[in-house]
Amino acid sequence: xxxxxxxxxxxxxxxxxxxxxxxxxxxxxxxxxxxxxxxxxxxxxxxxxxxxxxxxxxxxxxxxxxxxxxxxxxxxxxxxxxxxxxxxxxxxxxxxxxxxxxxxxxxxxxxxxxxxxxxxxxxxxxxxxxxxxxxxxxxxxxxxxxxxxxxxxxxxxxxxxxxxxxxxxxxxxxxxxxxxxxxxxxxxxxxxxxxxxxxxxxxxxxxxxxxxxxxxxxxxxxxxxxxxxxxxxxxxxxxxxxxxxxxxxxxxxxxxxxxxxxxxxxxxxxxxxxxxxxxxxxxxxxxxxxxxxxxxxxxxx
Numbered sequence: 001x002x003x004x005x006x007x008x009x010x011x012x013x014x015x016x017x018x019x020x021x022x023x024x025x026x027x028x029x030x031x032x033x034x035x036x037x038x039x040x041x042x043x044x045x046x047x048x049x050x051x052x053x054x055x056x057x058x059x060x061x062x063x064x065x066x067x068x069x070x071x072x073x074x075x076x077x078x079x080x081x082x083x084x085x086x087x088x089x090x091x092x093x094x095x096x097x098x099x100x101x102x103x104x105x106x107x108x109x110x111x112x113x114x115x116x117x118x119x120x121x122x123x124x125x126x127x128x129x130x131x132x133x134x135x136x137x138x139x140x141x142x143x144x145x146x147x148x149x150x151x152x153x154x155x156x157x158x159x160x161x162x163x164x165x166x167x168x169x170x171x172x173x174x175x176x177x178x179x180x181x182x183x184x185x186x187x188x189x190x191x192x193x194x195x196x197x198x199x200x201x202x203x204x205x206x207x208x209x210x211x212x213x214x215x216x217x218x219x220x221x222x223x224x225x226x227x228x229x230x231x232x233x234x235x236x237x238x239x240x241x242x243x244x245x246x247x248x249x250x251x252x253x254x255x256x257x258x259x260x261x262x263x264x265x266x267x268x269x270x271x272x273x274x275x276x277x278x279x280x281x282x283x284x285x286x287x288x289x290x291x292x293x294x295x296x297x298x299x300x301x
Contacts, residue, residue: 005086009050011104024154027109028166030147031102033057046086051107052125053081054173056135056143057100076140078133078177082125083107103147105170113167115174122174123232124181131233139180146173185240195227196241199234202226203253209275217254217277220246255291258284262300269296 008014011029015022020036023029056078081087110116119125124133135143150169153162205211206218206226215222223246224231235245244252254276261272273284288296 005046005048007048007050011051011106014049014104023104025158025166027106028150028154029104030151030154031104033100033102048084048086049081049104050083052083052105052119053079053102054105054177055079055100055102056140057102076135076137078135078143078180080122080125080127080133080177082119101144101147103150103173109163110167110170115167115171118171122178123236124177126230126232128230128233131230133177133181133184135180139176139183142176143173143180146176181236182240185237193241195237199223199227199238199249203249207253207257212275212277216279218250220250223250251287251291255288258288258296259292259299262296269300272296 006017008017010026011023012026014020015029015031018031018036020031056076107116110119124131146169150166150173153166153169202223203218206215206223211218220231220235224234227234229237231246235247238249239245242249258272258276261267261275262269265272267275269285270281273281276284278284278287285295288294288299292299
């Protein structure tokens with residue numbers, strides 16, 4: 001039976017739902033977990049928030065589930081969520097989170113700024129929770145200091161400069177997060193090499209005739225699901241390690257398979273197109289020419 005999803009559309013509604021003091025600003029707030037009045041227990045609650053969140057938490061025996069994956073969060077882990085994402089809290093022996101903070105940012109706050117258009121570039125908002133950013137003590141102090149700066153702006157009288165300064169601090173926070181994720185990719189180099197090896201195996205398997213017939217040309221989502229990663233995290237990891245994202249790897253493999261079939265068989269081009277998962281042969285010809293600079297027939301000749 002599917003769990004009911006609790007939808008919380010604004011920050012004031014979130015504060016009320018967790019019995020926290022009213023937000024000082026309707027479009028942004030910082031929730032200090034140590035100051036919550038009641039540390040209510042959460043069991044299998046699915047929540048969809050209408051705003052961005054960044055959280056630094058410390059919980060014991062508590063799993064946070066996003067999609068099909070679980071993540072046992074601990075102190076020093078930053079989790080990012082975007083508006084509309086569904087997060088499920090699972091806890092059999094839940095000990096309440098009493099340390100850390102949650103920064104809530106409504107899209108309307110940043111809509112008038114260039115940051116609004118940049119948000120799509122911060123791909124970690126679409127990572128799964130098990131792909132959280134694990135920060136060092138030094139990195140945690142940098143992040144927390146920026147959040148404290150936002151808190152200080154919210155605590156004093158709002159003036160014409162307040163929103164500009166708050167949004168500037170948000171951008172600084174996100175830029176730091178980008179840098180720290182880059183560090184995490186580097187420090188997990190050996191682990192990622194193993195992932196690259198598994199990815200290549202999954203990619204090869206996805207192009208086997210039986211799988212092409214069942215699923216068609218493999219998509220980024222198909223391979224990410226097979227690997228157990230979100231689409232953005234897998235693409236970012238591949239780009240860091242190989243210089244190419246998931247889609248580019250798929251396209252390279254597709255061209256490689258096509259070249260082999262064109263040179264090693266006398267099958268008509270349209271039959272090769274069908275066997276590679278293209279519904280229309282002209283789509284295959286257009287794709288092949290875009291990737292190689294020549295038509296399939298020219299390449300064969």
